[in-house]
Amino acid sequence: MALLPILTAPDKRLKRPALPVKQVNDAIRRLMEDMAETMYHAQGIGLAAPQVDVPQRVIVVDVEYGKENGGSHPIFLANPEIVSREGEVVWNEGCLSVPEHTSDVTRIARIVVRGWNQHGQEVIIEAEGLLAVCFQHEIDHLDGILFIDRLSSLKRSIILRKLKKHKSDTKQK
Numbered sequence: 001m002a003l004l005p006i007l008t009a010p011d012k013r014l015k016r017p018a019l020p021v022k023q024v025n026d027a028i029r030r031l032m033e034d035m036a037e038t039m040y041h042a043q044g045i046g047l048a049a050p051q052v053d054v055p056q057r058v059i060v061v062d063v064e065y066g067k068e069n070g071g072s073h074p075i076f077l078a079n080p081e082i083v084s085r086e087g088e089v090v091w092n093e094g095c096l097s098v099p100e101h102t103s104d105v106t107r108i109a110r111i112v113v114r115g116w117n118q119h120g121q122e123v124i125i126e127a128e129g130l131l132a133v134c135f136q137h138e139i140d141h142l143d144g145i146l147f148i149d150r151l152s153s154l155k156r157s158i159i160l161r162k163l164k165k166h167k168s169d170t171k172q173k
């Protein structure tokens with residue numbers, strides 16, 4: 001396993017749509033494992049392959065991590081797709097690619113997600129609450145969408161300006 005560098009906004013590589021996975025093979029499984037390790041190390045609850053500069057439709061989520069009696073139970077999905085949607089919810093979201101910012105985002109409250117697991121088997125997952133929000137956030141990444149793209153253009157430009165400054169400050173160090 002290996003820790004992968006996480007891209008941070010603004011970065012063009014976060015904006016390009018990811019390609020479907022043709023087959024869940026050893027290379028994809030290695031990517032999934034590396035993504036999980038990277039996510040846990042960064043104390044995130046979700047990560048999408050474009051965030052580690054791999055333009056493929058692969059995500060990992062674990063919204064239970066860090067809870068009491070927790071342990072790690074990552075859900076790996078290749079080619080995740082939302083096949084059913086119900087209701088609306090507002091959630092305060094953050095993102096490993098948007099460091100030090102959170103914002104309220106309107107999402108679908110209950111969804112059904114379909115995809116392939118790490119064994120290449122089709123799985124269907126019903127989700128609500130944080131898990132549903134997390135799936136939507138990660139699937140957005142696969143389409144080149146960050147949560148700040150779902151905010152007003154004013155809010156987005158304020159955050160992007162701070163992120164740019166943060167990047168140039170970090171480079172100078």
Ligand code: NI
Nearest residue numbers: 094095096097
């Ligand atoms: Ni994110």
